Amino acid sequence: MIVFINGEFLPLEQARVSPLDRGFLFGDGVYEVIPAYAGQLFRIEQHLQRLQNSLDAVRMANPYSSRQWLNILWELMSQQDYDNHLIYLQVTRGADDHRSHAIPVNIEPTVFVMSSRLKTEPATTHHPGAHTITREDSRWRHCDVKAVTLLANVLLRQQAIDQQCEETFLVCDGQVTEGAASNIFIVRDRALFTPPKGPMLLPGVTRDLILEIAEDIDFPCQERTVSTHDLLAADEVWFTSSSREIVPVISVDGQQIGSGTPGAVWHKFISAFDHYKENIKERKQATGQRTAASAQ
Numbered sequence: 001m002i003v004f005i006n007g008e009f010l011p012l013e014q015a016r017v018s019p020l021d022r023g024f025l026f027g028d029g030v031y032e033v034i035p036a037y038a039g040q041l042f043r044i045e046q047h048l049q050r051l052q053n054s055l056d057a058v059r060m061a062n063p064y065s066s067r068q069w070l071n072i073l074w075e076l077m078s079q080q081d082y083d084n085h086l087i088y089l090q091v092t093r094g095a096d097d098h099r100s101h102a103i104p105v106n107i108e109p110t111v112f113v114m115s116s117r118l119k120t121e122p123a124t125t126h127h128p129g130a131h132t133i134t135r136e137d138s139r140w141r142h143c144d145v146k147a148v149t150l151l152a153n154v155l156l157r158q159q160a161i162d163q164q165c166e167e168t169f170l171v172c173d174g175q176v177t178e179g180a181a182s183n184i185f186i187v188r189d190r191a192l193f194t195p196p197k198g199p200m201l202l203p204g205v206t207r208d209l210i211l212e213i214a215e216d217i218d219f220p221c222q223e224r225t226v227s228t229h230d231l232l233a234a235d236e237v238w239f240t241s242s243s244r245e246i247v248p249v250i251s252v253d254g255q256q257i258g259s260g261t262p263g264a265v266w267h268k269f270i271s272a273f274d275h276y277k278e279n280i281k282e283r284k285q286a287t288g289q290r291t292a293a294s295a296q
């Protein structure tokens with residue numbers, strides 16, 4: 001596998017990072033996960049904007065311009081033998097010559113980018129539905145920053161896995177904020193709800209696309225708080241992310257949601273989502289080109 005590290009494209013086995021890297025010592029860095037369908041980067045402007053927001057929040061300079069990022073991602077994709085990618089990019093503050101909490105001046109950030117193969121069967125076809133749990137949110141209060149410091153998320157997600165479930169929904173002061181690695185939507189009385197953006201959740205790129213789809217197809221949708229009671233009483237529950245797209249939930253904490261199968265509103269939105277992805281691929285076939293503005 002060819003990866004990008006600090007300006008070079010190298011086989012993974014040759015990529016090296018210092019043990020004094022602050023990403024390794026402190027989890028001092030930020031990241032993005034970006035899908036690409038048929039080589040077309042999905043919602044890339046939104047991902048690069050969120051990267052910039054994360055870097056600003058942790059007082060790091062962006063090592064590259066948008067154009068430079070695009071060139072890196074395109075080159076990396078061209079070095080893989082598949083066309084549908086899940087790109088992981090990470091920027092850490094870099095390695096100093098000693099360990100100290102104080103933010104060092106004049107060190108170079110460490111930039112690492114890799115691609116893995118993205119499975120892309122249209123999700124519209126039979127999704128069995130996911131089982132989930134809820135847990136008290138034990139994370140810090142800057143969850144809108146996509147920081148590599150993910151230990152709380154790892155432990156929270158693992159509690160779902162331990163119970164043969166797929167996701168843990170996080171509860172803060174009685175309100176459900178998001179999943180351990182996803183955003184949450186509920187459907188009640190033919191209207192869609194998702195918690196508003198704020199410091200306790202990541203502003204998901206997939207989440208924002210769903211809000212756009214709702215507007216496009218004129219489906220009632222509101223950003224408002226979702227209590228644990230709302231969650232259990234919902235007709236449908238979904239979680240969303242770049243890697244999982246839109247996942248219908250059929251149980252929370254062992255309690256059935258709606259009819260216990262993926263609901264009609266989920267079918268409607270996943271079809272619209274698949275259609276949106278198809279448009280991106282078709283645009284590539286029509287122009288024969290990759291476009292930075294894929295899927296605006």
Ligand SMILES: Cc1ncc(COP(=O)(O)O)c(C=O)c1O
Nearest residue numbers: 181182183202204205206241242
């Ligand atoms: C905590 C958290 N919330 C939400 C999301 C969904 O964000 P996106 O749709 O941009 O992938 C993720 C994605 O990994 C996440 O880790």
